[in-house]
Amino acid sequence: MASTNNVRLAAANMLLDRGVRYTISDAPLFWRLLRLNKIEISPLKAGAIIEISRIIDEDKLDKIETIDEAKRKLDRIALLIAVAVLNNRIKIKYLSVYLSKVLLWKVPLNILLTIFYHIIQVNHLTDFTNITRYFAIQARMMMNPKDMGQQEAGS
Numbered sequence: 001m002a003s004t005n006n007v008r009l010a011a012a013n014m015l016l017d018r019g020v021r022y023t024i025s026d027a028p029l030f031w032r033l034l035r036l037n038k039i040e041i042s043p044l045k046a047g048a049i050i051e052i053s054r055i056i057d058e059d060k061l062d063k064i065e066t067i068d069e070a071k072r073k074l075d076r077i078a079l080l081i082a083v084a085v086l087n088n089r090i091k092i093k094y095l096s097v098y099l100s101k102v103l104l105w106k107v108p109l110n111i112l113l114t115i116f117y118h119i120i121q122v123n124h125l126t127d128f129t130n131i132t133r134y135f136a137i138q139a140r141m142m143m144n145p146k147d148m149g150q151q152e153a154g155s
Contacts, residue, residue, distance in 0.1 A: 020041050020118065021039070021040045021041075022038065022039045022040075022111060022114065023037060023038055024037045024038070024107060024108065024111055025111075026108060039103075039111075039115065040085070041119075043087075044084065044087060047089050047092075048083055048084060048086075048087045048088075048092065051092060052084060052119065055076060055079060055083065056080065056120070061073060061077065061080065061120065067113075070113055070116075071109075074109075074112070077116045078100040078103045078104045079097070081100070081112065081115050081116060081119070082096045082097075082100040083096050084119055
């Protein structure tokens with residue numbers, strides 16, 4: 001059990017630090033020639049992680065246990081993956097709905113579910129540690145007085 005937690009934690013850290021690339025194995029030849037058969041999730045920004053968590057909580061996507069439940073909520077799963085792929089506030093706002101429709105139309109179900117379960121595991125394991133660490137550093141920098149030059153040494 002401890003080894004599976006370590007593997008999941010390593011996968012979560014990899015997604016947050018470097019990103020992950022998924023290959024669509026049964027993509028058409030034209031897609032493979034243009035290298036469009038890959039879905040790449042770059043390191044997630046704080047806003048994207050919060051938006052992903054909002055979608056998960058809104059639709060209770062972390063409570064999915066069977067394939068039938070996943071198929072019923074497939075449009076929201078595709079939206080979650082689109083948010084992770086876009087990873088930018090403006091792109092998420094304007095392109096996430098369109099990308100989710102393209103994902104539903106072109107990507108096989110097993111790859112969508114693999115990406116979804118990976119993102120869900122990352123969402124459970126990280127518990128916003130990177131976001132809270134970032135905001136703690138920012139708050140510390142804002143609360144500390146700025147270095148205004150030499151301080152009086154009393155000499």
